[in-house]
Amino acid sequence: MTSSSDSSAGSGRVALVTGGSSGIGEETARRLRRAGFEVYAVARRLDRLAGLERDGVRVFGMDVTDDASMTSGVERILGDTGRIDVLVNNAGYGSYGAVEDVPIDEARRQFEVNLFGLARLTQLVTPAMRHNGGGRIINISSIGGVIYEPFGAWYHATKFAVEGFSDSLRVELRPFGIDVVIVRPAGILTEWNSIARDGLVDSSRGGAYEQLADSAARRLASVDNRVLSSGPKPVARTIVKAATASRPRSRYATGRGARSIIATRRLLPDRAFDAVLARTYLR
Numbered sequence: 001m002t003s004s005s006d007s008s009a010g011s012g013r014v015a016l017v018t019g020g021s022s023g024i025g026e027e028t029a030r031r032l033r034r035a036g037f038e039v040y041a042v043a044r045r046l047d048r049l050a051g052l053e054r055d056g057v058r059v060f061g062m063d064v065t066d067d068a069s070m071t072s073g074v075e076r077i078l079g080d081t082g083r084i085d086v087l088v089n090n091a092g093y094g095s096y097g098a099v100e101d102v103p104i105d106e107a108r109r110q111f112e113v114n115l116f117g118l119a120r121l122t123q124l125v126t127p128a129m130r131h132n133g134g135g136r137i138i139n140i141s142s143i144g145g146v147i148y149e150p151f152g153a154w155y156h157a158t159k160f161a162v163e164g165f166s167d168s169l170r171v172e173l174r175p176f177g178i179d180v181v182i183v184r185p186a187g188i189l190t191e192w193n194s195i196a197r198d199g200l201v202d203s204s205r206g207g208a209y210e211q212l213a214d215s216a217a218r219r220l221a222s223v224d225n226r227v228l229s230s231g232p233k234p235v236a237r238t239i240v241k242a243a244t245a246s247r248p249r250s251r252y253a254t255g256r257g258a259r260s261i262i263a264t265r266r267l268l269p270d271r272a273f274d275a276v277l278a279r280t281y282l283r
Helices: 004-008 023-034 046-054 068-080 104-131 153-176 192-204 210-222 233-244 259-267 268-283
Strands: 014-017 037-041 058-061 086-089 135-140 178-185 250-255
Touching: 004 135, 004 192, 004 268, 014 023, 014 068, 014 233, 023 037, 023 046, 037 046, 037 068, 037 178, 058 068, 086 104, 086 233, 104 135, 104 153, 104 178, 135 153, 135 233, 153 178, 178 259, 192 210, 210 268, 233 250, 250 259
Parallel strands: 014 037, 014 086, 037 058, 086 135, 135 178, 178 250
Antiparallel strands: none
């Protein structure tokens, strides 16, 4: 049940959520709507947004690798409402594989989705936020922006980039009343894990890394359950908290084990952490 305080938290405010067709984005859009926001959820797969539309979320198609699609989408929202108060840059995916096995075009595409789409939407919404005296940009990073794994070099590179981009942006936009927040989910029960595993196995088949990649894929599969991973709801709750707090933190870790994994990485020297990863993924 939604309390009156929850439903009024976003009253009169407009939120844009990317990657709204499933998982974290879908749950976030629904919860922001219940919190009183006028919510626009966008994704490439428009057919998968029908459930959100029934729940009162405004939906349309957007491709975060296509500048015209992003530009027209932001213009549409500003034309409807005159404002975008919260941007949730959630669209992203993980494509795993050995660095030498992943085609460079696939590596570029991952940067286009995970970093440059996020950055371009930020460019497009910032002028309206400045004009309206403030706003909030919430960038969905990952614990993968703090730690690393074998066969995840391209994915982790995008998330480390999101972290650096967001930190610099936060200082730039502070004079204009615009907050920039990083959210770092741990393992989440969404399509992400299976997409990463499939890419890892496919890219390594028949090559020098095949056996090692199969071992790493089994490890990824072993954590894709409710004991070791969380559903999208805890992440969505964190995002709504970041969107509605009067003074949000600069970063939030969320999901099962997120804080302990980040703390372990900070405590262990590189060689010790490397050894843990080798034992975990390459056996």
